[in-house]
Amino acid sequence: MKESAEIPSFRRRDVIKTLVFSSAALGTGWPGRAVAASPELKFGKDGVHFLAVGDFGTGNAAQKQVAERMNEFAGKLGSPLAAVLALGDNFYNHLEPARFGPGFEEMYSKEHLDVPFYACLGNHDYGPSYDSKQGRAKADMQLEYAKANPTSRWKMPAKWYAEEFSAAGKPLVKIIYLDSNNFEGALTPQEKVDQKRWLEAELKKETKAKWTWVVSHYPVFSDTTKRKDNQGLIKSWGGYFQENPISLYLSGHDHNLQHLQVEGYQPSFLVSGGGGAKLYEITDTGRGFSRPILGFNHIHVNDERILVQLIDGDGNRMHAFEKSHKGDIKILKA
Numbered sequence: 001m002k003e004s005a006e007i008p009s010f011r012r013r014d015v016i017k018t019l020v021f022s023s024a025a026l027g028t029g030w031p032g033r034a035v036a037a038s039p040e041l042k043f044g045k046d047g048v049h050f051l052a053v054g055d056f057g058t059g060n061a062a063q064k065q066v067a068e069r070m071n072e073f074a075g076k077l078g079s080p081l082a083a084v085l086a087l088g089d090n091f092y093n094h095l096e097p098a099r100f101g102p103g104f105e106e107m108y109s110k111e112h113l114d115v116p117f118y119a120c121l122g123n124h125d126y127g128p129s130y131d132s133k134q135g136r137a138k139a140d141m142q143l144e145y146a147k148a149n150p151t152s153r154w155k156m157p158a159k160w161y162a163e164e165f166s167a168a169g170k171p172l173v174k175i176i177y178l179d180s181n182n183f184e185g186a187l188t189p190q191e192k193v194d195q196k197r198w199l200e201a202e203l204k205k206e207t208k209a210k211w212t213w214v215v216s217h218y219p220v221f222s223d224t225t226k227r228k229d230n231q232g233l234i235k236s237w238g239g240y241f242q243e244n245p246i247s248l249y250l251s252g253h254d255h256n257l258q259h260l261q262v263e264g265y266q267p268s269f270l271v272s273g274g275g276g277a278k279l280y281e282i283t284d285t286g287r288g289f290s291r292p293i294l295g296f297n298h299i300h301v302n303d304e305r306i307l308v309q310l311i312d313g314d315g316n317r318m319h320a321f322e323k324s325h326k327g328d329i330k331i332l333k334a
């Protein structure tokens, strides 16, 4: 079926399912419970596996802890990982090229994490406000490191880009990476215009991939007490998430783990900002799961469904769900 013929019916169904899901979720109160359980590790040979982690660039013990849990998880997973989605704030504070070794290459063990890390830029990845002594922009340094070291796992081909992942030789998921750093000193006015034009063209482009996800640093919706929803992003990108069959929006920035379903919006909104920075408090808005915990996400996607597991810093599964093409959400037992 052509994409242009498929979208309208998909969109209607998805909005309806989201509404049904939202009211059901409020009734059962699933967001309020967080019971630790062992993650699912046994999967068939189909589909593609990813990990996602954000706000990890501290170099501290918490980053190390989460990095070790990610390596352990990948080691126990009976299937190969395709990639790690790195959700920004990759390096806090002063950045110099020598930090890529201890802060990335050695931090994330090649034992079981020998896969590309597709990264986007967070607010702390921009300078010179965060890197006044170096005289080189932190963002440029990360882009240059990827370019100069093509054999490194560090992948950042541009500030915004798209990658398709295939299973059994067929395109399965298209991931669109965006730069949501709209503050002074980050994206220039021209870059903002260019990115918007590129995104609109990318969303219109025909793809054989069955799923489309968007990755960026800032959450659109968030239960973080001191931040809440990002009204600027709702205004600039909200329409895209209402009108296009985007099934996941992955972000970091808020230092906690969240899965929110928001009425009228197609993606499941994931915040995976538990990579190692100081945690942020949550105010439960009844839209899903949110916890101030360290950790990362595991995502398995196949032709039929997406499975997402939120894993904490001790390796426990704190929340998990499946999502179908129609937008049905099934919360899995913790």
Ligand SMILES: [Fe+2]
Pocket: 088, 089, 122, 123, 124, 217, 252, 253, 254
């Ligand atoms: Fe951030």
